[in-house]
Amino acid sequence: MSATAYVLILDFGSQYTQLIARRVREAGVYSEIHPYNKGMEAISRNAPAAIVLSGGPASIYGQASPQLEKEILSAGVPILGICYGLQAIAHTLGGRVEPADDREYGRANLSYINPNSWLLEGIRPGAQVWMSHGDKVMMLPEGFEVTSSTEDTAFASFESPDHRICGVQFHPEVVHTPDGATILQNFLRKIAGLKPDWSMASFIETTCEHIRDRVGDAHVVAALSGGVDSSVMVVLLHKAIGDKLHPIFVNNGLLRKNEAQEVLSTFEDLGVQLDYVDAADRFLGQLRGVIDPEKKRKIIGQEFIRIFEEESARFPDVKFLAQGTLYPDVIESVSFKGGPSATIKTHHNVGGLPERMNLELIEPLRELFKDEVRSLGAELGIPDSILWRHPFPGPGLAVRILGEITPERVAVLQEADAIAIEEIRKAGLYRNIWQAFVVLLPVRSVGVMGDERTYEHVAALRAVEATDGMTADWYPIPHETLGVISNRIINEVRGINRVVYDISSKPPSTIEWE
Ligand SMILES: Nc1ncnc2c1ncn2[C@@H]1O[C@H](COP(=O)(O)OP(=O)(O)OP(=O)(O)O)[C@@H](O)[C@H]1O
Numbered sequence: 001m002s003a004t005a006y007v008l009i010l011d012f013g014s015q016y017t018q019l020i021a022r023r024v025r026e027a028g029v030y031s032e033i034h035p036y037n038k039g040m041e042a043i044s045r046n047a048p049a050a051i052v053l054s055g056g057p058a059s060i061y062g063q064a065s066p067q068l069e070k071e072i073l074s075a076g077v078p079i080l081g082i083c084y085g086l087q088a089i090a091h092t093l094g095g096r097v098e099p100a101d102d103r104e105y106g107r108a109n110l111s112y113i114n115p116n117s118w119l120l121e122g123i124r125p126g127a128q129v130w131m132s133h134g135d136k137v138m139m140l141p142e143g144f145e146v147t148s149s150t151e152d153t154a155f156a157s158f159e160s161p162d163h164r165i166c167g168v169q170f171h172p173e174v175v176h177t178p179d180g181a182t183i184l185q186n187f188l189r190k191i192a193g194l195k196p197d198w199s200m201a202s203f204i205e206t207t208c209e210h211i212r213d214r215v216g217d218a219h220v221v222a223a224l225s226g227g228v229d230s231s232v233m234v235v236l237l238h239k240a241i242g243d244k245l246h247p248i249f250v251n252n253g254l255l256r257k258n259e260a261q262e263v264l265s266t267f268e269d270l271g272v273q274l275d276y277v278d279a280a281d282r283f284l285g286q287l288r289g290v291i292d293p294e295k296k297r298k299i300i301g302q303e304f305i306r307i308f309e310e311e312s313a314r315f316p317d318v319k320f321l322a323q324g325t326l327y328p329d330v331i332e333s334v335s336f337k338g339g340p341s342a343t344i345k346t347h348h349n350v351g352g353l354p355e356r357m358n359l360e361l362i363e364p365l366r367e368l369f370k371d372e373v374r375s376l377g378a379e380l381g382i383p384d385s386i387l388w389r390h391p392f393p394g395p396g397l398a399v400r401i402l403g404e405i406t407p408e409r410v411a412v413l414q415e416a417d418a419i420a421i422e423e424i425r426k427a428g429l430y431r432n433i434w435q436a437f438v439v440l441l442p443v444r445s446v447g448v449m450g451d452e453r454t455y456e457h458v459a460a461l462r463a464v465e466a467t468d469g470m471t472a473d474w475y476p477i478p479h480e481t482l483g484v485i486s487n488r489i490i491n492e493v494r495g496i497n498r499v500v501y502d503i504s505s506k507p508p509s510t511i512e513w514e
């Protein structure tokens with residue numbers, strides 16, 4: 001994205017890092033998230049107009065805690081430290097950070113605001129802010145000025161004499177800090193002098209330019225599932241490089257009922273030529289006897305890549321593989337060294353990739369969230385019927401059949417899932433729900449059907465609401481609809497005699513069961 005002024009966000013492992021990126025984009029400025037220890041590398045590659053240091057779970061004075069690269073502070077770029085980021089600035093410049101006697105979590109109010117503050121311009125004393133810290137700055141670096149305090153925290157924010165380095169102990173990126181957007185705007189506009197000129201339209205333009213530069217005369221194969229992300233990615237790349245793009249759609253035998261036919265006809269209508277690979281036997285063969293969820297994911301990730309490599313031999317000069325990877329796929333799969341965020345599950349398209357791969361990756365949506373991808377898709381003119389499909393994971397029904405995957409179990413789950421979705425659509429709920437599906441449990445229970453004893457599988461219905469999939473709550477489908485779904489599944493699908501409803505949120509559960 002070399003032509004665009006951007007904000008470099010250095011991630012110290014906060015749960016909110018991705019929210020910072022969003023807020024910056026919402027303020028009309030492009031941003032990129034990099035690991036905390038790769039800041040200088042990013043700066044030397046492409047100088048940012050401003051830097052934000054995220055929060056993080058560690059204590060800056062602790063052994064092996066993620067440290068701020070000292071040169072960042074003298075790079076001449078305006079810097080905003082948030083929570084751990086503020087503590088890192090104070091610690092690195094000779095201030096003092098210590099464990100607090102009174103830890104502060106949740107609501108707090110700024111009892112004092114320094115009228116000289118550039119960052120807090122327009123914010124009134126008493127403003128609510130959201131806190132989440134157990135450590136405190138006890139002494140400021142030389143020359144720095146305190147710009148606000150709460151009852152428990154003397155140094156709730158500070159600024160350097162020239163106002164270009166500042167920090168806030170509270171979290172301006174969360175909605176519970178009502179003035180957070182103003183504070184971030186003050187930083188971006190007043191302190192860093194950035195203009196709000198980033199939009200989805202400019203994203204399309206710069207991304208296309210960037211892809212054309214990178215690809216040159218080479219050809220690109222694209223992994224297309226027919227889902228939201230890869231459909232948007234394919235249309236974007238097609239705009240950038242035209243016929244040098246070869247989308248490949250793989251039937252891994254783990255798709256939903258009739259999905260392969262539907263995807264083929266949708267893209268035929270859109271006038272996009274697909275390379276269709278029916279590899280159901282290959283995937284199901286590899287997965288035989290495997291029950292460990294992480295093993296399933298890795299096997300599927302590797303098999304996908306092998307197929308893409310094999311297929312790419314059918315086209316001339318293929319050097320790249322394009323995928324519809326999004327930011328949440330990355331953050332939940334990767335944990336970088338010394339750091340902070342944990343691996344939750346290996347998304348097949350990120351951590352599931354084999355170590356040696358002959359194709360270079362192109363992932364133009366890697367920094368975006370699903371709702372942003374949907375608005376990008378709308379900007380590209382993609383129909384709502386594609387953009388508003390529920391997300392469906394690449395490993396497909398493999399992570400919804402707990403225990404061993406067999407062709408019979410796949411068929412049972414496909415039927416049950418199709419009934420649930422059909423009834424959810426009929427009830428007019430499809431678009432209110434982020435994702436709904438059925439999970440087949442490796443548990444059997446006793447039932448009675450037509451005076452006969454049955455001993456069959458239990459199915460779980462899951463429906464969640466979310467905006468980006470990073471957090472989610474279970475969706476309250478009305479009892480009447482639940483009743484119809486359960487009734488139809490038990491009556492129409494042989495092999496299931498009991499349906500339960502999953503009422504867990506994420507966290508502490510996840511959306512998929514594996
Ligand atoms: N059956 C498939 N054939 C080819 N590529 C696939 C397939 N399934 C997944 N992929 C690749 O893996 C990526 C990640 O899958 P993921 O499910 O997150 O995205 P999606 O399918 O494009 O969108 P959605 O999240 O809406 O389902 C896809 O963007 C695509 O590049």
Ligand SMILES: O=c1[nH]c(=O)c2[nH+]cn([C@@H]3O[C@H](COP(=O)(O)O)[C@@H](O)[C@H]3O)c2[nH]1
Binds near residue numbers: 345349393435513
């Ligand atoms: O393409 C994908 N490959 C995967 O390996 C994968 N695992 C989870 N998901 C989807 O990601 C979102 C969050 O899921 P979890 O709460 O289960 O982690 C939900 O939308 C999941 O469906 C995946 N998508």
Ligand SMILES: NC(=O)CC[C@H](N)C(=O)O
Binds near residue numbers: 057059084132134
């Ligand atoms: N949210 C944060 O960044 C917390 C920073 C640090 N771990 C503390 O507890 O004070």
Ligand SMILES: [Mg+2]
Binds near residue numbers: 225227391393394
């Ligand atoms: Mg998908």
